[in-house]
Amino acid sequence: MKLKETGMTEGQLKEKASKYMIETYERFDFVAETAKDMYMYTPTGEKYLDFYAGIAVNSTGNCNEKVVAAVMDQCQDLMQTFNYPYTIPQVLLAEKICTTIGMDKIFYQNSGTEANEAMIKMARKYGVEKYGSNKYNIVTAKSSFHGRTFGAMSATGQPDNACQIGFGGMVPGFTYAPYNDLEAFKAACTENTIAIMIEPVQGEGGVHPATMEFMKGLREFCDEKGMLLLLDEVQTGWCRTGAVMSYMNYGIKPDIVSMAKALGGGMPIGAICATEEVSKAFTMGSHGTTFGGHPVCCAAALAEVNELLDRKCAENAKEMGDYFSEKLKTLPHVKEVRHQGLLVGVEFDETIKALDVKHGCFDRKLLITAIGSSVIRMVPPLILTKEHCDAAFEIILDTVKSLS
Numbered sequence: 472m473k474l475k476e477t478g479m480t481e482g483q484l485k486e487k488a489s490k491y492m493i494e495t496y497e498r499f500d501f502v503a504e505t506a507k508d509m510y511m512y513t514p515t516g517e518k519y520l521d522f523y524a525g526i527a528v529n530s531t532g533n534c535n536e537k538v539v540a541a542v543m544d545q546c547q548d549l550m551q552t553f554n555y556p557y558t559i560p561q562v563l564l565a566e567k568i569c570t571t572i573g574m575d576k577i578f579y580q581n582s583g584t585e586a587n588e589a590m591i592k593m594a595r596k597y598g599v600e601k602y603g604s605n606k607y608n609i610v611t612a613k614s615s616f617h618g619r620t621f622g623a624m625s626a627t628g629q630p631d632n633a634c635q636i637g638f639g640g641m642v643p644g645f646t647y648a649p650y651n652d653l654e655a656f657k658a659a660c661t662e663n664t665i666a667i668m669i670e671p672v673q674g675e676g677g678v679h680p681a682t683m684e685f686m687k688g689l690r691e692f693c694d695e696k697g698m699l700l701l702l703d704e705v706q707t708g709w710c711r712t713g714a715v716m717s718y719m720n721y722g723i724k725p726d727i728v729s730m731a732k733a734l735g736g737g738m739p740i741g742a743i744c745a746t747e748e749v750s751k752a753f754t755m756g757s758h759g760t761t762f763g764g765h766p767v768c769c770a771a772a773l774a775e776v777n778e779l780l781d782r783k784c785a786e787n788a789k790e791m792g793d794y795f796s797e798k799l800k801t802l803p804h805v806k807e808v809r810h811q812g813l814l815v816g817v818e819f820d821e822t823i824k825a826l827d828v829k830h831g832c833f834d835r836k837l838l839i840t841a842i843g844s845s846v847i848r849m850v851p852p853l854i855l856t857k858e859h860c861d862a863a864f865e866i867i868l869d870t871v872k873s874l875s
């Protein structure tokens with residue numbers, strides 16, 4: 472929909488937003504009317520270089536032509552059916568995902584938080600049914616982020632964050648250990664622990680990749696104790712980290728993995744994939760969803776996955792992520808640059824505020840996000856080139872110099 476068609480000005484649209492909408496977001500102060508590949512456009516045609524991609528979503532570029540065509544085609548054939556009949560995009564996507572990432576079975580959801588709910592539910596049911604009624608505890612990481620529904624919120628190890636404050640008690644059954652500390656994770660597990668759940672790279676926690684030792688150590692420990700390794704790949708999945716799934720960077724496999732964001736190429740979809748054995752915990756009626764596996768979202772996801780693989784987006788994420796990160800290390804006031812592929816975080820010293828960098832970049836027509844007080848995060852479409860990295864770097868450099 473275009474602003475011109477409504478007869479309103481940008482100012483009038485924003486006024487209506489503040490009158491009628493419940494606002495919980497720190498907004499970019501512009502109207503995003505259209506978008507294509509690496510750019511977003513305002514109603515007056517101003518152009519913004521997109522280094523956040525709907526937060527790690529539009530990986531094959533904004534409004535990718537093949538994804539758009541798949542959506543339009545599917546809308547004309549069949550939109551929604553609930554999960555009673557078989558639908559063609561659902562089944563083809565299931566096969567494509569499972570065979571691509573080496574997992575046995577998939578269950579569709581609508582978002583990242585829902586995918587994590589499903590992952591937690593499946594692990595708990597597996598534990599209770601296999602080992603007994605107390606075996607449902609899950610150890611997760613401090614500073615993790617798993618979503619905003621109650622199970623995912625409770626798995627999130629951030630008691631002081633606005634996403635947990637003021638909502639009353641969390642769901643029982645979670646304990647938390649420091650990320651990348653294998654011994655602390657081992658110590659946090661008890662006889663009632665059924666699983667360990669982590670992000671391979673803590674995204675919202677400030678872009679911290681898991682070390683090889685930590686990831687492999689958790690896999691070995693879970694195998695030894697008959698516990699499950701649950702990986703939240705909502706942000707890291709589907710080529711962002713230089714491999715199709717981040718766990719492939721570590722040469723391990725999870726028992727259940729959650730995904731969302733990039734999978735739909737801009738359409739809302741989430742999913743979990745599990746091993747055959749663990750997937751059996753979900754029996755007839757034990758879990759379900761009205762919209763999960765929506766034919767239009769599955770058609771979009773199938774087109775997106777094919778595009779990601781055909782255009783070698785994982786390889787490009789690795790190459791461009793390394794290139795961009797090396798450049799970012801030369802910025803003034805940088806404490807550390809952390810990345811895995813094109814999930815990139817820059818931590819500044821105490822003289823530079825991340826929000827100021829974000830706003831300064833916005834004024835210079837570059838879209839990035841800030842995490843906490845000192846980290847900026849960049850998760851651009853995976854189709855970007857060195858020229859886009861250079862352009863973004865110059866803007867960030869100019870911004871940081873102006874703040875020094």
Ligand SMILES: Cc1ncc(COP(=O)(O)O)c(C=O)c1O
Binds near residue numbers: 582583587619674
């Ligand atoms: C690692 C991780 N898990 C879960 C979520 C929640 O996903 P959604 O916003 O789709 O519910 C996010 C969102 O940022 C995430 O980064």
